[in-house]
Amino acid sequence: MALNDESLQELKAELLDELAKEVPSKSVLSLRLAETRSADIGEVLEEMIEDDEELPAALALLDILSAERAANVLGYLPGESQLEVVGKLDDSQVLKLLEEMGSDERADLFNLLNEDRREALLRRMAHREREDLKRLASYEEGTAGAIMTSDYVSIASGMTVSQAMMRVRQTAPDAETVYQLYILDSDGQLIGTMSLRQLMVARPGAIVDDIMIKDVISTRVDSAQEDVARIVAKYDLLALPVIDADERMVGIVTHDDAMDVAESEATEDFHKGMSIGQLEDGVSRVKLWSLYRKRVFWLVLLVFANLFSGAGIAYFEETIAAQVALVFFLPLLIGSGGNAGAQAATLMVRGMATGDVGVKDWGKLLGRELLVAGSLGITMAIAVTPIGIMRGGEALAMVVALSMVTIVLFGSLLGMCLPFVLERFKVDPATASAPLVTTLIDASGVVIYFSIATLLLTGL
Amino acid sequence: MALNDESLQELKAELLDELAKEVPSKSVLSLRLAETRSADIGEVLEEMIEDDEELPAALALLDILSAERAANVLGYLPGESQLEVVGKLDDSQVLKLLEEMGSDERADLFNLLNEDRREALLRRMAHREREDLKRLASYEEGTAGAIMTSDYVSIASGMTVSQAMMRVRQTAPDAETVYQLYILDSDGQLIGTMSLRQLMVARPGAIVDDIMIKDVISTRVDSAQEDVARIVAKYDLLALPVIDADERMVGIVTHDDAMDVAESEATEDFHKGMSIGQLEDGVSRVKLWSLYRKRVFWLVLLVFANLFSGAGIAYFEETIAAQVALVFFLPLLIGSGGNAGAQAATLMVRGMATGDVGVKDWGKLLGRELLVAGSLGITMAIAVTPIGIMRGGEALAMVVALSMVTIVLFGSLLGMCLPFVLERFKVDPATASAPLVTTLIDASGVVIYFSIATLLLTGL
Incomplete structure (x- = not known):
């Protein structure tokens, strides 16, 4: 059976216990490792390698495995962990491991090593092996060449x-x-x-x-x-x-490498959808500095984009000062528009990523969005009307309801169209992230809301 | 080679042209279909079936294929399109197709038929086939039973x-x-x-x-x-x-069915991340009424949740009336907090879905988020300070900067923790959607901002 988290932790504890003994029994360890799958050993080792205190244990375990098995296990580790291990081994040990690895994994690991180490290793390889490795390692990351194997x-x-x-x-x-x-x-x-x-x-x-x-x-x-x-x-x-x-x-x-690619591409798109740049590693392992950099870029950019909302508010300062109750509905209106717009954008971005939506479908989808977003806007306007009446009377309720329909409709269409516009200009449609879309809608929503308010309320 | 969109459109036009002739040449059509892959024929047929005018052409093409090939092609169509085709065929034609389908696809199609049709078909099957089909069709959707095949x-x-x-x-x-x-x-x-x-x-x-x-x-x-x-x-x-x-x-x-499941699960999570319910079909095909229902639920719910932001504003109405310039920074502050919080939530939700993040990692991840979100907050506060000074002087700038740090930090921690809390209470962590997280942060942000403003500005 596949091991769950709990049994993996038990396995890890058992192995560490044995290794902590004065004279660890090699046969006990060998047996335990022999009956465990490489993917599971990989998971246990990954944890050990992260923890400086347990790193020697991880190395001891790899040493017990045959070179073939060790290479296999290593293939299940993220690049950073592989590098950690290889840093503690001498060249001939690394060579033995590389020899046993699949040609794609060998090239990936090789690319992570520093120049000196690479040179030293290449010098000790047979001509044919060296050429094969150099060729596979030369393909750009993210291409077919970088994930293929020559073992067919x-x-x-x-x-x-x-x-x-x-x-x-x-x-x-x-x-x-x-x-x-x-x-x-x-x-x-x-x-x-x-x-x-x-x-x-x-x-x-x-x-x-x-x-x-x-x-x-x-x-x-x-x-x-x-x-x-x-x-x-x-x-x-x-x-x-x-x-x-x-x-x-x-x-x-x-097929298994293709499945891994599909998963990491989906993860990248999830992160892009929230304006997070491509992380080099899982969120629990990636360096803090890198996580900060990948998050801060758009956040700060959007601070400045948000100033448009502020500018809109400044422009309507008189209207607001005359009826402060208007502010009550501001977060609600721009929030609702942002939510509907982010939904519309995500539906398109994911549809494009899976091939379900193409640029040619734009017209048809626009018509559909018009109908759906219109209905959503009306529903939400109905929901908010009683609150409008309670807070500020019928006139205010009318302003709020009308603004709701307009902002939700406008926001949804904006969110829907943005991915197509980006695609058109050869920008990744996933750049139409929820934060970007909501920020754009915030600014437009402010203008729409206070324009309607100025128009309808100053006459009354 | 794999066909791209353009060559698929050419193929479709060619087939339609031939079928539009007074006496279409069956051998021309057969040849063209024979040299095209089932997955590609499926894509062409899917488009034809959607268009009522082209539906007869799709049926004519399926009729030209052998039952085995037709069943194969049908397997590449979404359920709705299969149903459309099967609705135009009589029971013996459907039986022949079902016989040739893989056992998993057969059960899926069978489950889409109405009771009467199912009964009629079952009556005409051999005992063993009938039992196998009934068994496979009985497994609940979304389980291993529903996607497995008995042909091993x-x-x-x-x-x-x-x-x-x-x-x-x-x-x-x-x-x-x-x-x-x-x-x-x-x-x-x-x-x-x-x-x-x-x-x-x-x-x-x-x-x-x-x-x-x-x-x-x-x-x-x-x-x-x-x-x-x-x-x-x-x-x-x-x-x-x-x-x-x-x-x-x-x-x-x-492996190929597992890959399809992984893709559709990722799509579901993308939609959930924007508070969209599970769609029965791709966004370009799903019924408008269904799309409306799957989007409206959370949108309306969040309208009411957004009232907390309004209530917060109402509570601080005096502070606002005394200094309307405060409103200028409101969308910016709550928007920034919402963006940072949505980032934090998405990182956790996706990490949990890929198995990279487990409940046991909570403490470690909280510490990391504290550091990253703190740095993000400070960076964004620095970015916004000059604008604060320009718009309202040093005192206002201090209020805004302090609010920015607090809201971004609070929002990020809220976004990060929510998926864990949901998981703890056996709710899908993906429920911690961007709209939900930003709405919660909006309300908290209003209170934080105006509290700080009341404290610092009324004294000055």
Whole structure:
């Protein structure tokens, strides 16, 4: 069964207890680790590594594991924790670990090391390994190249089914997946694909070229990782082949890595939706200074944007001074408009991220928003009218109700349109965050509310 | 290659053109459909089905496809579109489609039909099929049972490797995946698992029980679908076996379905973050009435919550009347507090959803937030001070700066703690939406601001 938090804590305590003994029993520890999954060991180690006092224990445990298992466990740790561990090991230990890691994880870790360490490690590698690592490490973060692995099963064009099957058995130990096979011509160009399932039911003497699927779904090495995740999800792929500018195959992105990308992209969008920049690590681990910087930028920018609301108020100071009761409804009105607008913006931003909403749908969605936001505005105006009458009489109630409809409708349309405008100007639509949208609506709401008040109340 | 929006539109236009001819060429259409992937045909059909005028074209295209292919394409359509199609078909056509669908998709579609139609279809099914369908259709939405398929490869305990391989070849055509095999004892209990890769490299005469992995990661049929997705992601599984209360195996959830669940759960959380209820369909397709209902509930509730801000203002009416310039800074201060608080809440809610933040981390995170929010407050206070001096002199500037620090700090701590409090009371932490958090901070901000103003300004 999968371990829950509690059993993970028990496991951790057990391991620490054993290690705290004068002569820890290596066989007890080995046994306990052998029966635990790498992902779970990873979670326990991650906690230990964070805690300076427990770090030696984490290193001792990694030392007990075989190099292959240790590399596997390391792959489940966030980059920062991997770096912490590698910092305590000498070059030959690191080399052994790198050798056993998947080629994608190897490149990720390598990219985190400092220049000197990288040079030292590269010098001790075989030529082929070195070139492969340098190539994988060179792809820009956030692209297909940076998340792909070069450990896939390639089949040469012209092979028979039984030759291909032999090749699968040979490559099985190292490949990330053996269930999808890629057929390459003599130039290394990707000309077809087939599943192991297809291969298994094919006639042994058949040529793979005759049974492969020729129209392969693939992606370019420089395409954005969120597009990679979307293709894998849309076509239910086990792995997506990656090709370079010359259509030569350079790697695959497996379904599990695509799922991880989708999750981290969603997290990034959640944060963007509140005007938080991209964090390098989880919120509980990221450095405080970084968290501050990623939050402060928009907050301060919006302080100045908020001055427009203040300016609006200053402009209507006379109206306000004449009827201070107006202020009572100010937070309510601009707050309601902001909420409705943030809803509309989020619906569009998420729809665009999942591919449900496209730029071409703009007209249709505008019409829909007009109807829905109008109904919302009227409902909220009805809700607020009795309070308006109670607080300031019928005239004030009319001002408030009218303002409510106008502000909610205006705010919703603004929130809905902003992501499309941003997309149009090649800015990430997720920039239409709740704080930005509500700040814009605050300023407009002030003007709308006090304009209506000045118009209707000064005549009465 | 994967098709982009433009080529999909071209494909659609081509198909519609051919169908508009007096005698459309079936072979032209067949060929075009044969070379297009089911996921892409699904996208084209989805658009056609939405448009009443194009619906007959969609039905004509489905009619050209083989039942197997049509069922496959149908699986890529949202439930509403499937229902639209099935509504135009007679029972025997629907039966043929259902037969060819994966067992999970079959159950989903079946659940959308009305009682009469369901009864009529069930009567015409074979006993075994009927029971399987009724069972799968009976699981509550949002659980492992509702997303699993019963088309997996089971191996009887005691089989040899070569017997198992034979079984794989036999079940291959119907199984969702043949790459992970499940070993069941005579009671149907799940006692082990192995990958096809392991099976392929094993000695043909070996007994599967001796080489299988006995500690299987599985989930209960009633566990929440988001937990299923999280387990699949954490352990990088191809499929997660599902067991009933008696530990009997009842199905598997495949990696692609888990990825779809993760996406729709993220979308739900995005919407919840703006106080929008769970939508039955994408934002561009969902019924307007439903969209209205899912948005209006919290909006109206928050109108009343916003009255607390109004009440606060009413309480301080004298202070305001004495210095109307105070109102200038009101939207700015409560807006800034709301933004910082919404950031803090979102960081926690998303962290909890991805498993990065647990209830046990509360103390540590509170300390971190105290430091970060304090720094944010001070920075924003510094930014606003010159404006305070310009608008109302040093005394007012001091009131505004002091209020800014206090409101941002208070708002951030409130936003950070609310998800934990909700989780504690078994309410979904995502209920701590930006609108709720900002409304709460608005009310508190009014009180904080005018209290400080009353204290400092009445003495001067």
